[in-house]
Structure formats: structure tokens, C-alpha cells
Amino acid sequence: MEFYLSVMTFTLISVIAVTGVYVLTGLTGMFSLGQAAFMAIGAYISGVLVVKVGLPFALAAIIAIALSVLVGYIVGLPTVRLRRDYISLVTLGFGEAITALLNQMQSITGGALGFSGIPQKTTFTLAVASAAVCIALVAYFKASKYGRQCIAAKSDELAAKAMGIDVARIKMIAFLFSVAVTAYAGVLYAFYTTYVDPGIFGWKKSAEWVIMVFFGGVNSLTGSIIGTAILTALPEMLRFAAEYRTVFYSILVLLIINFKPAGLFGEYELSLKSLGIGREKKNAA
Amino acid sequence: MSLQIIINGLALGSVYAIIATGFSLIFNILKFSNFSHGALMTLSAFIGYFFAVTVNSSLLLVVAISMLAGGLVSCLGELVAFRKITLSNTSPIYFFVSSITLGTLYEGIVTIWVGPNFYNYPRFFETTVVKLGSIVISKSDLIMFVSSCAALALLMLFIQKTKFGRALRSVSFDRETAGLMGIDVIRIIQLAFFLSGALAGLAGVFLGINYTLYPQLGNLVVKGFIASVIGGLGSVFGAVAGALLLGLTETLLINFAGSGYAPVFSFLIMLVFLLIRPQGIAGSNVQEKA
Numbered sequence: 222m223e224f225y226l227s228v229m230t231f232t233l234i235s236v237i238a239v240t241g242v243y244v245l246t247g248l249t250g251m252f253s254l255g256q257a258a259f260m261a262i263g264a265y266i267s268g269v270l271v272v273k274v275g276l277p278f279a280l281a282a283i284i285a286i287a288l289s290v291l292v293g294y295i296v297g298l299p300t301v302r303l304r305r306d307y308i309s310l311v312t313l314g315f316g317e318a319i320t321a322l323l324n325q326m327q328s329i330t331g332g333a334l335g336f337s338g339i340p341q342k343t344t345f346t347l348a349v350a351s352a353a354v355c356i357a358l359v360a361y362f363k364a365s366k367y368g369r370q371c372i373a374a375k376s377d378e379l380a381a382k383a384m385g386i387d388v389a390r391i392k393m394i395a396f397l398f399s400v401a402v403t404a405y406a407g408v409l410y411a412f413y414t415t416y417v418d419p420g421i422f423g424w425k426k427s428a429e430w431v432i433m434v435f436f437g438g439v440n441s442l443t444g445s446i447i448g449t450a451i452l453t454a455l456p457e458m459l460r461f462a463a464e465y466r467t468v469f470y471s472i473l474v475l476l477i478i479n480f481k482p483a484g485l486f487g488e489y490e491l492s493l494k495s496l497g498i499g500r501e502k503k504n505a506a
Numbered sequence: 507m508s509l510q511i512i513i514n515g516l517a518l519g520s521v522y523a524i525i526a527t528g529f530s531l532i533f534n535i536l537k538f539s540n541f542s543h544g545a546l547m548t549l550s551a552f553i554g555y556f557f558a559v560t561v562n563s564s565l566l567l568v569v570a571i572s573m574l575a576g577g578l579v580s581c582l583g584e585l586v587a588f589r590k591i592t593l594s595n596t597s598p599i600y601f602f603v604s605s606i607t608l609g610t611l612y613e614g615i616v617t618i619w620v621g622p623n624f625y626n627y628p629r630f631f632e633t634t635v636v637k638l639g640s641i642v643i644s645k646s647d648l649i650m651f652v653s654s655c656a657a658l659a660l661l662m663l664f665i666q667k668t669k670f671g672r673a674l675r676s677v678s679f680d681r682e683t684a685g686l687m688g689i690d691v692i693r694i695i696q697l698a699f700f701l702s703g704a705l706a707g708l709a710g711v712f713l714g715i716n717y718t719l720y721p722q723l724g725n726l727v728v729k730g731f732i733a734s735v736i737g738g739l740g741s742v743f744g745a746v747a748g749a750l751l752l753g754l755t756e757t758l759l760i761n762f763a764g765s766g767y768a769p770v771f772s773f774l775i776m777l778v779f780l781l782i783r784p785q786g787i788a789g790s791n792v793q794e795k796a
Contacts, residue, residue, distance in 0.1 A: 299780035306539045318773035325766045428606045471611035
């Protein structure tokens with residue numbers, strides 16, 4: 222039971238991170254290969270604040286998210302005006318820089334050995350509640366004016382501009398939103414494992430998240446979440462060796478991109494309406 | 507002392523240039539950032555390594571084998587991951603994901619094949635340094651610099667002077683029109699992938715000699731990416747200029763602050779460049795094309 226609970230908690234944390242990636246990649250069509258670095262920032266800052274400064278967990282989490290968003294703003298500032306390739310190249314460089322910084326600043330972060338002694342605050346209940354809130358926020362964002370502007374900018378930037386959408390601004394909003402969500406996933410992660418090291422936040426992690434989004438369906442939040450759940454939980458349960466897991470992932474996703482580019486779920490979104498209950502039934506009655 | 511830094515910087519920059527050029531070739535022709543380039547470097551470097559160990563061959567042969575392997579794997583990758591997207595003309599986003607996935611696949615294969623260990627190329631030369639007065643140049647740096655220059659010069663000659671080079675340029679400029687003019691677009695794309703893969707093999711061997719050989723060696727591709735951002739995405743000339751500039755600045759800064767901070771420096775250099783001159787040295791496509 223303990224094992225399944227831990228697998229589920231990790232899966233939920235991944236789901237939270239991927240909802241952040243979904244906002245960026247699924248809605249806005251941008252790729253961040255430094256997204257895991259924001260998770261690292263969230264994890265390390267909150268961990269250091271609690272362990273070394275003695276702040277309460279909630280306050281540390283809020284400060285960590287705020288600082289991540291600030292850093293995200295600095296990274297995003299020169300890139301949102303340029304073509305979308307830049308954001309992936311710049312965030313890739315950013316991720317490597319953060320990993321190097323974490324390795325170098327040994328007195329604060331513990332260097333390559335990692336930072337340990339973080340109290341365990343993340344419970345399964347907290348993870349469930351957080352995931353629910355994040356999913357709801359992202360779903361709301363997608364349905365809001367901003368979400369629609371994101372989708373417009375993703376499909377055709379020039380046309381979106383012609384319709385009066387401030388593309389650079391909407392890209393920045395999406396980027397910062399996704400950074401905040403991912404940083405929060407980092408906080409939860411640090412306070413669940415009680416130990417973080419720089420190695421796990423490389424660009425591979427970010428790439429894995431992008432792959433998960435595409436596996437489920439790049440246009441569907443439901444698909445992204447279910448895709449993440451499948452790709453995270455299943456290999457854990459089956460106890461695959463980690464190397465085989467990545468190969469297995471990659472082949473699966475290459476197949477999907479080649480033969481079903483819209484992903485498993487296409488445009489489908491889970492809602493009361495699509496399940497055939499709720500509003501429609503009322504109308505029929 | 508300062509001359510020493512310049513020489514080391516140029517040697518480093520020349521490898522970055524090889525990476526950045528291979529990346530730019532693909533960016534030019536299919537307009538996407540090929541993130542499988544780094545893992546391809548590692549894969550072909552390992553093929554070269556195992557060849558060197560089993561056959562006990564010279565450096566030249568290892569380089570040739572790695573380049574050939576890189577080129578062939580790159581072509582295969584194009585067939586598996588990009589061909590369908592090219593033909594169906596869907597969103598460039600898919601190229602992106604395909605390349606990231608392909609990179610993960612290569613790296614996964616390498617990890618399964620060799621394990622997480624570190625490998626060293628056999629020593630190819632007896633003496634390791636060349637002395638010119640007070641300046642010490644390591645022999646591998648020298649060979650690296652010379653062969654990078656030779657490879658780039660050959661590539662430029664090929665692109666500018668031959669029939670295939672002209673076709674390559676026209677497909678990069680406008681794929682559809684080039685097709686209408688009777689150019690076999692798919693074959694030219696394959697050619698670009700072969701050239702890019704061969705350059706990845708070359709860079710992989712040199713990085714493997716300079717550092718050690720391990721499955722995550724491909725992460726150094728970031729330097730090539732940064733170089734091409736500084737130089738201007740998609741411009742081969744810009745990539746070379748950006749790479750040399752990056753190599754020099756990085757060597758200089760490392761000299762003051764230690765090599766652990768190198769990724770931080772290259773990131774900051776890129777950020778400053780993007781703020782001041784987003785179009786890069788060569789000044790090319792920064793806006794999304796409609």
C-alpha cells in the first residue's frame with residue numbers, strides 16, 4: 222500500500238508539472254527545455270528557506286513560486302518577441318546554467334551531493350488537492366480570454382496580431398503561468414522526497430514532459446493528464462529499468478506522431494457535457 | 507598568457523562551430539531546431555570509439571568512421587521521425603517533438619548499449635603538446651582546430667560551388683518552388699541530414715577526446731545551440747562567427763572564475779546578445795514566418 226501511495230503521489234506531482242507544460246506547449250505552442258530547472262528552483266528555494274532560514278512551509282512555498290516567476294520573467298523577456306525556436310534554445314541554456322549553479326554553490330545547495338534534511342510536508346492528500354486545484358486553474362485558463370488568445374497565437378501568430386492580440390504579452394503570460402505551476406510541483410517534490418540533487422532536473426526531464434503532453438494529445442488537457450498518468454505510473458508499477466523506459470517512451474511517441482499526430486485524445490476534453498450527463502440531460506428533460 | 511587564452515578559445519570555438527553548423531543546416535532546410543543533434547554526436551562518437559578499440563586504428567580512420575556513422579544514422583532518423591511530417595506539411599511543432607523524442611531515443615540506446623560509465627579514447631599521439639616559444643598548444647586542440655577549419659571550408663565550397671549545394675540552397679529558400687523546378691526535394695533534405703550527421707560525428711569524436719566519452723556527452727550541444735543563437739539562427743556563417751566568439755569569451759571567463767561556471771557564462775552571453783541584437787551577428791529570421 223505504501224508503495225502504491227508513493228507511486229501515486231509521484232504521479233500527481235508529475236501531473237502538476239505537466240499541466241504547467243501543457244499551458245506552454247499545448248496552448249501556446251512554445252517548448253521549454255528548461256522547465257525542469259524551474260522545478261529545481263522551486264524545490265531548492267523552498268527547501269533552503271525552510272531548513273536554513275526556518276520559515277514555515279506555506280510561506281516558503283509562496284516565496285519560491287514568486288522568485289521562480291521573477292526568474293522566468295528575466296528569461297522570457299528577450300525571447301517572447303522572437304520566433305518560437307528561441308524560447309526552447311534559451312531555456313535549454315538556462316537549464317544547463319541552473320544545474321551548473323546548483324553544483325557550484327555548495328555552501329547553500331550542497332553541490333552535486335544534493336540537499337537533504339528537508340522535512341516531509343507533502344502528503345498524498347495535499348498532492349491530490351494541489352493537482353485538483355492546478356488542473357482546475359489550467360482548465361479555467363484555457364477557457365478564459367487568455368487561453369483563447371494563446372490558441373490563436375499558436376495557430377497563426379500573424380493573424381493573431383492582426384486581430385489585435387498582443388502576442389508577446391500573451392506568450393509571456395502563458396510562460397509565467399507555466400513556470401509558477403512547475404515551480405509549485407518542485408516544492409511538492411522536495412517536501413515529499415526530503416532530498417533533492419541537481420542531476421534530476423536536466424533537460425531530459427523537460428523533454429520527457431513535452432513527450433507526455435504529446436502522448437496524450439497536445440490540444441487536450443484531459444489527454445495530457447491521462448498521458449502523464451499512464452507514462453509515469455505504468456513503468457513504476459511494472460518496474461522497468463529506467464533506460465528501457467526512455468526507449469520505450471520514445472518509440473511510442475514517434476509512432477503516435479507519425480500515425481496519430483493529434484495524440485491519444487485529439488481535441489477531446491472531459492467534461493460533464495461530454496459524458497452525457499448534466500446540462501444536456503436537463504435540456505432533454 | 508593572453509595569446510594562450512586566445513589559442514585555447516579558438517580551439518574550443520572551432521568545435522562549437524562544427525556543432526552549430528550541423529544544427530544550422532537542418533534549421534535552414536526544414537526550419538526547426540533539431541534537438542536530436544546532441545545525442546547523435548554521442549552515438550556516433552561511441553561507434554567511433556568501439557571501432558578504435560577493436561581495430562586499433564588511427565585517429566583519421568576513427569573520425570571517418572564516426573562521420574560516416576553519424577551521417578547514416580542521421581538519414582535513418584530523418585526517415586523514421588521527420589519524413590512523414592515533411593510530406594504532410596503539418597505544423598512545425600511536430601518536427602520539434604519528433605526531434606526531442608529522437609534525441610531521447612538515441613541517448614536511451616547509448617545508455618543501454620554502454621551503461622552509465624565513462625570511456626576514454628586510446629591515445630592517438632606520442633607527444634601531447636606542441637611548444638611555440640612560451641605558448642603551449644595541446645596536440646588534440648591543434649588537430650581539432652585544423653580539421654574543423656578544413657571541414658567547414660569543404661562544406662562551404664560544397665554549398666557554394668556544386669550543383670547539389672545550389673539545390674540545397676534553393677530548397678532552403680523555398681521548398682515548394684524548388685520542387686517545381688525539378689529538384690528532388692526529399693533527396694536534398696536527406697543530403698542535408700547526412701552532412702549534418704557527419705558534422706555531428708566529427709564534433710562527437712573531438713569532444714570525446716577533449717573530455718571523456720559518456721552517454722550524456724551530447725549535452726554539450728547546448729554550446730552549439732547558443733553559438734547559433736548568437737550568430738543568428740539558420741545562418742551558417744553566423745554560426746561559425748558566434749561559435750568562435752563564444753569559445754573565446756568562455757575561455758576568458760573560465761580563466762577568471764573556474765570551469766564549473768561555464769554553462770552560466772554561456773547562458774548570460776546569450777541573454778545579453780538577445781537583448782542587444784536579437785537577430786544575431788548575421789542577422790536572419792527572428793520573427794515567425796506567416
